[in-house]
Amino acid sequence: MQTIDMATTSLRDLNALLQAQAAKTNQTAWAIENPRGAHAVAVGLDAPIEVTVKGSTGYYCAGMNKQATVHVTGSAGPGVAENMMSGTVIIEGDASQYAGATGHGGLLVIKGNASSRCGISMKGINIVVFGNVGHMSAFMAQSGNLVVLGDAGDALGDSLYEARLFVRGSVKSLGSDCIEKEMRPEHIAILTDLLARSGADAKPEEFKRYGSARKLYNFHVDHAGAY
Amino acid sequence: MxxxxxxxxxxxxxxxxxxxxxxxxxxxxxxxxxxxxxxxxxxxxQDGLKMTIQSDTPKVSFAGLDAALAEVLGAPVAIKVLDTHAVLSLPEGTEAAARAFLTARGLRIMGTGHSMxxxxxxxxxxxxxxxxxxxxxxxxxxxxxxxxxxxxxxxxxxxxxxxxxxxxxxxxxxxxxxxxxxxxxxxxxxxxxxxxxxxxxxxxxxxxxxxxxxxxxxxxxxxxxxxxxxxxxxxxxxxxxxxxxxxxxxxxxxxxxxxxxxxxxxxxxxxxxxxxxxxxxxxxxxxxxxxxxxx
The missing domain is CATH 3.60.20.10 (Aminohydrolase, N-terminal nucleophile (Ntn) domain)
Structure with missing residues (x-):
């Protein structure tokens, strides 16, 4: 276990060190102490290492992650795991707005609540939120899965493309072109896998699925009011 | 931001x-x-009113200000100068008269209250x-x-x-x-x-x-x-x-x-x-x- 104390190591040095780890590094376990809400902690990683951030982080923690597992023991500020490509990011506390935004792949697990715009423009990432998500979550989400064990706020899935949204609790309102859809066996299989991988205590049958009505893909004058 | x-x-x-x-x-x-x-x-x-004022020329503006204001109000005035600001302690009921006096002197009133x-x-x-x-x-x-x-x-x-x-x-x-x-x-x-x-x-x-x-x-x-x-x-x-x-x-x-x-x-x-x-x-x-x- 390598330990880096942010009270004595600069953010740039910390990130450079983590980013320099090769695919076959022997230093696979890292602990980061005293993050104290710092921005851009453990961003741009590209090696199969496990990084534990002991505390809470500011903006853009674990952004652009590839391969690495980043575990934050506190809460995360805006834009956690933004544009993640692969790997796993786990937040023990809450995540602020636009968690997992534009993510292409990997798994983001938020064990508390996520606030507004969770999974905005997601492009293949899987996001599992144990608590609630705020308004405009999965706005323009293109692919991937957003799983919410709690409730969803206003305008869930507005202008949605092909991402799948699974919500166990209530949905305050659905956004334009987002509708409830039937839960088929393949969706139960996806949920079973994601719940197991994220360690969530929930049954797939308890969820409802939401997806795109596919009426906003191309302009149609009959739908002008929905744009 | x-x-x-x-x-x-x-x-x-x-x-x-x-x-x-x-x-x-x-x-x-x-x-x-x-x-x-x-x-x-x-x-x-505190008893009475606190009024925080500001001046870009505090040395000149705050010199003797408490005495001059006390004379106008007919009541004691205390002043605590902190850089470009000063906190005046005024008797209750004198706010309007104090404001008029201070504003006429080109002083800026940042706020008033009993504790703020x-x-x-x-x-x-x-x-x-x-x-x-x-x-x-x-x-x-x-x-x-x-x-x-x-x-x-x-x-x-x-x-x-x-x-x-x-x-x-x-x-x-x-x-x-x-x-x-x-x-x-x-x-x-x-x-x-x-x-x-x-x-x-x-x-x-x-x-x-x-x-x-x-x-x-x-x-x-x-x-x-x-x-x-x-x-x-x-x-x-x-x-x-x-x-x-x-x-x-x-x-x-x-x-x-x-x-x-x-x-x-x-x-x-x-x-x-x-x-x-x-x-x-x-x-x-x-x-x-x-x-x-x-x-």
């Missing part, structure tokens, strides 16, 4: 630390807005806090702001907090889009903003609602109906502290609560040095939801 901090103490024993805690919180928010900074601090309530003092200037939070000795100030609660100007010029009067009523102050992250219309509405009611700043309009709005008999929660709730634009507001009153965010809530906010205090920050970084923060309840205030504490 702008950075906001706020601290409402629940544990009386922390009172002497308030200025120091708020200063540390505000300095961590410096890179959210380096244009100007300010702090409103609610210290010990306001200090704000152009510059970085660390410099502004040092100029006024904020670290040495005690009190029950306070709010601070570091500004990245958008709606009006970078001046002392354009800095936050804005005070538009006794012991009332407001700080803002965001920008209002109906402030000109609201300026006319509020001016007609007698709440006339002194600057072109949008935030002062919001402060006047809160003051007008409180004057109409609303409580702090109701006044904050009213902002959601009557003010248009982006905002996270933190408001202080003599015995209260409140927070509200607009329904879109793109301006960041995080709160922390322990048995000893309630704290607000634009970012978690602001809390890093607070005592017991690792065990605090941390949460993000919900959009279009009013939070307030009163003692």
């Amino acid at each position: 702008c950075g906001i901090v706020g601290l409402f103490l629940k544990n009386e024993a922390l009172r002497p630390e308030l200025g120091s805690m708020l200063t540390d919180m505000l300095i961590t928010m410096t890179d959210r807005g380096p244009d100007s900074a300010g702090i409103a601090i609610y210290g010990d309530a 003092e306001i200090f704000k200037e152009v510059g970085l939070p660390k410099d502004v806090a040092a100029r006024f000795g904020i670290r040495d100030m005690g009190g029950s609660h306070g709010i601070g702001h570091t500004r990245m100007a958008t709606e009006s010029a970078v001046t002392t009067l354009g800095a936050h907090p804005f005070s538009t009523g006794d012991d009332q102050c407001l700080v803002h992250n965001g920008s209002l889009s109906n402030h000109n219309q609201m300026r006319r509405v509020l001016s007609a009611k007698g709440f006339v903003p002194q600057t072109q700043n949008d935030t002062e309009v919001a402060a006047c709005y809160i003051s007008s609602r409180l004057a109409e008999g609303a409580n702090l929660g109701q006044a904050l709730d009213g902002t959601l109906q009557d003010l248009d634009g982006f905002f996270t507001f933190v408001v202080g009153t003599r015995n209260g502290f409140g927070v509200v965010r607009d329904p879109v809530a793109c301006k960041p906010a995080v709160m922390a609560e322990t048995a000893d205090y309630v704290a607000f920050g634009s970012e978690y970084r602001a809390f890093a040095k607070l005592p017991g923060i690792d065990d605090a309840r941390i949460w993000e205030p919900e959009p279009a939801t009013v939070y307030f504490w009163e003692r």
Whole structure:
């Protein structure tokens, strides 16, 4: 276990060190102490290492992650795991707005609540939120899965493309072109896998699925009011 | 951007630390807005009125001011000079006469009240806090702001907090889009903003609602109906502290609560040095939801 104390190591040095780890590094376990809400902690990683951030982080923690597992023991500020490509990011506390935004792949697990715009423009990432998500979550989400064990706020899935949204609790309102859809066996299989991988205590049958009505893909004058 | 901090103490024993805690919180928010900074601090309530004034030429303007004002009011006046600001202690009922006298001398009135003092200037939070000795100030609660100007010029009067009523102050992250219309509405009611700043309009709005008999929660709730634009507001009153965010809530906010205090920050970084923060309840205030504490 390598330990880096942010009270004595600069953010740039910390990130450079983590980013320099090769695919076959022997230093696979890292602990980061005293993050104290710092921005851009453990961003741009590209090696199969496990990084534990002991505390809470500011903006853009674990952004652009590839391969690495980043575990934050506190809460995360805006834009956690933004544009993640692969790997796993786990937040023990809450995540602020636009968690997992534009993510292409990997798994983001938020064990508390996520606030507004969770999974905005997601492009293949899987996001599992144990608590609630705020308004405009999965706005323009293109692919991937957003799983919410709690409730969803206003305008869930507005202008949605092909991402799948699974919500166990209530949905305050659905956004334009987002509708409830039937839960088929393949969706139960996806949920079973994601719940197991994220360690969530929930049954797939308890969820409802939401997806795109596919009426906003191309302009149609009959739908002008929905744009 | 702008950075906001706020601290409402629940544990009386922390009172002497308030200025120091708020200063540390505000300095961590410096890179959210380096244009100007300010702090409103609610210290010990006193008999009579406190009036915080400002001058760009304090040596000249404040020399003999207490004696001259005492003569006009026919009552004793005390003055505490802190850099470009001075806090005057006046007898009850002399506010209007004092305002007229001070304004005629070209002095700027930052705020009045029984416990609130306001200090704000152009510059970085660390410099502004040092100029006024904020670290040495005690009190029950306070709010601070570091500004990245958008709606009006970078001046002392354009800095936050804005005070538009006794012991009332407001700080803002965001920008209002109906402030000109609201300026006319509020001016007609007698709440006339002194600057072109949008935030002062919001402060006047809160003051007008409180004057109409609303409580702090109701006044904050009213902002959601009557003010248009982006905002996270933190408001202080003599015995209260409140927070509200607009329904879109793109301006960041995080709160922390322990048995000893309630704290607000634009970012978690602001809390890093607070005592017991690792065990605090941390949460993000919900959009279009009013939070307030009163003692």
